[in-house]
Amino acid sequence: MTQFMNKRENIVTEAIDGAIMASGGRLVRLDGFPHIRVVLRADWDRSRVAIVSGGGSGHEPAHVGFVGPGMLTAAVCGDVFASPSVDAVLAGILAVTGPAGCLLVVKNYTGDRLNFGLAAERARAFGLKVSMVIVDDDIALPDLPQSRGLAGTLFVHKIAGYLAEKGHDLAAVTRAAERVIAGTRSIGMSLDTCTVPGSAKEDRIAKGKAELGLGIHGEPGVQQIDFTDAEQAMAAMIEKLAAKTEGRAYVALLNNLGAASVLEMSVLAYELLRSELGSKIRFIVGPAAMMTSLDMRGVSVSILPLTPEDEIALLDGVTMAAWPGCQPVAAAQKRALPDGLTPIRPIPSDHLPTREFLEKCCNIMIAMEADLNALDAKSGDGDTGSTLAGAARALIDAMDHLPLADHTQLYRAIGLELSQTMGGSSGVLLAIFFAAAGDAASSGLTMRAALQAGLERMQEIGGAKPGDRTMIDALHPALAALDAGLPAATAAARQGANHTATLSVAKAGRAAYVNSEKLKGQLDPGAEAVARLFEALNKGR
Numbered sequence: 001m002t003q004f005m006n007k008r009e010n011i012v013t014e015a016i017d018g019a020i021m022a023s024g025g026r027l028v029r030l031d032g033f034p035h036i037r038v039v040l041r042a043d044w045d046r047s048r049v050a051i052v053s054g055g056g057s058g059h060e061p062a063h064v065g066f067v068g069p070g071m072l073t074a075a076v077c078g079d080v081f082a083s084p085s086v087d088a089v090l091a092g093i094l095a096v097t098g099p100a101g102c103l104l105v106v107k108n109y110t111g112d113r114l115n116f117g118l119a120a121e122r123a124r125a126f127g128l129k130v131s132m133v134i135v136d137d138d139i140a141l142p143d144l145p146q147s148r149g150l151a152g153t154l155f156v157h158k159i160a161g162y163l164a165e166k167g168h169d170l171a172a173v174t175r176a177a178e179r180v181i182a183g184t185r186s187i188g189m190s191l192d193t194c195t196v197p198g199s200a201k202e203d204r205i206a207k208g209k210a211e212l213g214l215g216i217h218g219e220p221g222v223q224q225i226d227f228t229d230a231e232q233a234m235a236a237m238i239e240k241l242a243a244k245t246e247g248r249a250y251v252a253l254l255n256n257l258g259a260a261s262v263l264e265m266s267v268l269a270y271e272l273l274r275s276e277l278g279s280k281i282r283f284i285v286g287p288a289a290m291m292t293s294l295d296m297r298g299v300s301v302s303i304l305p306l307t308p309e310d311e312i313a314l315l316d317g318v319t320m321a322a323w324p325g326c327q328p329v330a331a332a333q334k335r336a337l338p339d340g341l342t343p344i345r346p347i348p349s350d351h352l353p354t355r356e357f358l359e360k361c362c363n364i365m366i367a368m369e370a371d372l373n374a375l376d377a378k379s380g381d382g383d384t385g386s387t388l389a390g391a392a393r394a395l396i397d398a399m400d401h402l403p404l405a406d407h408t409q410l411y412r413a414i415g416l417e418l419s420q421t422m423g424g425s426s427g428v429l430l431a432i433f434f435a436a437a438g439d440a441a442s443s444g445l446t447m448r449a450a451l452q453a454g455l456e457r458m459q460e461i462g463g464a465k466p467g468d469r470t471m472i473d474a475l476h477p478a479l480a481a482l483d484a485g486l487p488a489a490t491a492a493a494r495q496g497a498n499h500t501a502t503l504s505v506a507k508a509g510r511a512a513y514v515n516s517e518k519l520k521g522q523l524d525p526g527a528e529a530v531a532r533l534f535e536a537l538n539k540g541r
Contacts (some may be wrong), residue, residue, distance in 0.1 A: 005143055008198035011039060012057045019064050020092060024318070027067055028090055028395060037077040037084065038062045044073055046098025047165040049173050053105040053157060054092070055112050056081040058196075059216055061153070062291045065322030071161035072541040073102075080294075081217045083111030089119035093130060101129030101170035103177060105156050107149025107219075128456040131174040137186040137302060139240055140213025140222045148215050149293035150464040151255040152184035152302035155314075158323070169499025171315060176309075183305045185244045187237050191227060194218045197294075212236055216257070216293045216300075230264070234271035237301050242277050249282045251314060251326065256289040257298035269301055273329055281329055282306055283314065288311055288324040349405035349434035358399065362392035364536045369530060372452040374527040387426060394421035411438030411450070425462070426471075426526065434456040448482045455479055466496070469503045471526030490531075490538040497531035500524035 005011045013033050020039065030038040044050070049122045054076030056064045062074035070102045078084035093102055102123070106116045113134060120130045160177040168176075189212050195201045196218065199452040205211050205224065210233055214221030225236060235304065254272060254497030256265050265287035273281060291300070304310065314326040321330030372385030395402075398417050403409040415434035418427055445453065455475060464470045466477075478493035501523045 003195065003197055005197055007175055009034075010034045012079060013065045015057070015060070016064060027064070030095055032088075032091065035085065036088045038074055038088060038095060039067050039077070040074045040092075041067055041069070041072075044071070044096055046096065047100065048098075048167055049170050050074065050093075050096040050098070050102040051105065051157065051161050051164050051173075052092050052096065052102055053077065053153070054078070054084055054089070055109070056083060056217065058194075058294045059291050061289065061322035066157055066320055066348060068318060068320040069320040069324065070155050070165045070316060071320060072074060072105075075162075075202050078111075083109065083115045086115045086118045086122070087115050093119060093123040093128065097123065098129065099129075099130065102175050103160060103164070103170065104130065104132040105153065105160065105177065106132060106134050107153055108134050108138075108146055109148065109495055110148075129170055131170055133174065133181055135181050135184070137181070138188075138213075138215065139185050139244055140187050149377070150186040150188060150216060150302065151253055151300045152181075152186040152304070154253060154255075154285070154290055154323075155184050155302065155304050155310075156180050156252075158318075158326075158446045159310055159313040162316050167414050180304060180310070184302060185241055185304075186216070186253075186300055186302040187240050188221070188298055189233055189237055189298050190214055190221070190293075192259070192297040194258065194294040194296040210297075213240075213300070216291060217291060220298070229264035231271050232265045233299075234268055234275060236303075237273045238272070239301055241301060245280060245303065246279065246305070248280070250277070250303045251283040251285065251306050251310070252277075253290070253302040253304075254284060254286040254288075255291050255300045255302065255401045256287060257296040257300060258289060258292040258299040259295045260299055262287075265299070272301060273390050277303070278329075281540055283311070283326050285314070285326045285330055286324050290322065290324070306370070327331045347372075348401050348404060351405040354404040354407075354410070355399060358402075358404075359396060359480050360537070360540065361533065362396050363535055365389055365392035368532055370527045371491045375523060375528060378391075378522050384426075384529065387422060388529055391422035391427065391430075394418075395432075402524055407447070408438055408441040411435070411441055412452070413438075417533070429462050431459050432461055437438040448479060451482075452479050467503070469500050469524050469527075471524070471530050473497065473500050473524065474527035474530035474534075478530065486534070486538050490534040493531040493534040497523055497527040500527045 010273050016029060016037055020029055026042055028040050028042045028316035050073040052074045053072055056078045058080040066072045067075050073096045074092045076084045076089050104116050104120055105365060106112050116132060120132050123130045126540045135149035135156055136147040138148040138150050148356055156177050158181050160173050163173045163176055189210050191210050192205055193202050208227060209224045210227035216523060227233060254269055269287045272278060301456050369389035371384035373382050376384035395417060402413050411434045415431045419431035433454040436457035437450045439449040440453035459465060464472050466473055474493040475498040477496045478489040481488040481492040501521055
């Protein structure tokens with residue numbers, strides 16, 4: 001089992017009770033488990049129009065997460081990716097509908113249409129006023145006579161819910177819902193399929209591909225396209241959406257389909273808002289997981305033409321944590337660094353041999369990125385290569401501003417550059433190394449002696465020593481042998497790096513938290529980087 005569940009047949013009922021128990025008393029459910037799974041507002045008094053939605057489970061936080069004042073009155077939950085029964089829907093309608101009536105918000109899937117539709121007919125036979133709207137915001141399959149309902153459904157929940165909460169009648173709430181549905185357009189994309197609880201995962205999306213236009217039940221998209229990066233992925237979705245837009249303002253909803261990280265979603269927000277559609281987007285909901293497809297590593301974008309009335313409804317705050325709020329879009333703002341942190345730049349000076357040597361070192365580090373990341377993934381967080389390569393790229397970009405003709409100032413300038421551009425503890429330690437080397441060089445020490453002084457300072461502050469399984473295991477012997485020539489320093493660095501594979505305990509760095517069994521036979525990535533740098537320099541002499 002690779003999922004946090006008990007029994008497959010109990011996952012929905014236990015999840016519902018978990019949500020209710022953690023709601024602070026805001027939610028209750030109808031009796032009737034496991035066949036009737038309806039979650040209600042605990043404070044509902046039937047004095048206004050009720051908004052009922054739902055469908056298959058597996059889309060959490062939809063729909064239970066949106067039950068509360070200003071959105072849904074009740075959510076009717078089916079099994080994972082399966083419509084709830086007619087009796088369950090009817091139970092939800094009867095539990096919340098008073099004289100003002102009830103609006104059913106249904107996504108355009110056959111099971112949902114049939115079961116919600118028949119329940120509505122039966123409720124009307126009881127004398128209740130019930131309207132039903134069908135959400136069909138998916139634009140991926142333009143030739144399909146009945147488009148699917150996707151995350152654009154949440155626009156309907158929010159706007160219809162707002163109007164119902166303010167006391168509008170059923171006819172007005174229904175008209176607004178129909179208008180929102182008519183204007184909403186959505187499209188999704190995923191890098192991987194979802195895992196249905198208790199079932200084998202379908203691996204239909206090949207490595208290096210993304211599936212465009214897929215639904216929220218794991219069903220295939222309209223096409224698989226090559227995937228290169230977030231910019232290209234967002235552009236593919238925007239191309240479809242832009243064809244459906246006009247020259248007016250829009251609100252966008254950026255939905256995480258389940259497994260994209262918060263970091264990735266923020267990058268996708270960046271790409272959305274700087275896309276060709278970005279200038280038309282005045283407000284954004286998210287990025288957040290709102291209408292998911294279990295653990296699908298994907299995203300969907302929904303857009304709605306903005307009206308003054310809808311703007312008021314979308315901006316009105318609700319208490320449900322699942323609704324991330326609707327925020328105005330603004331350009332990224334920046335402020336000057338505080339006094340004392342603005343770097344004092346040395347006077348640039350060019351020196352061709354030094355420039356060529358530094359660029360060679362940087363390019364060596366960049367070429368090692370993938371190998372070092374793979375090595376670090378075995379004992380750390382897999383980013384050593386990217387950290388060093390990022391610093392190398394920053395140094396190349398800063399080359400024209402460095403005092404290349406003055407090695408004393410150059411060491412200090414490199415230290416300053418690394419302190420600003422290189423992340424993690426390694427960035428700080430290397431900044432200390434070069435700054436101390438610059439101080440030592442200013443007192444007249446040779447290059448090797450200055451670098452040795454930098455190493456000693458780095459060890460003093462960082463606390464690592466040879467044998468602790470860090471880059472020092474290669475750097476210390478290499479600098480000690482440097483007076484004997486580059487070949488000797490190279491051999492010493494390699495011997496030191498290889499020795500780290502015999503060390504099962506790390507006494508410094510991220511690897512200090514790793515089980516000794518995982519360290520056995522593995523080279524320390526920092527020491528390996530030093531050894532490879534010396535080897536490449538020696539080879540190219």
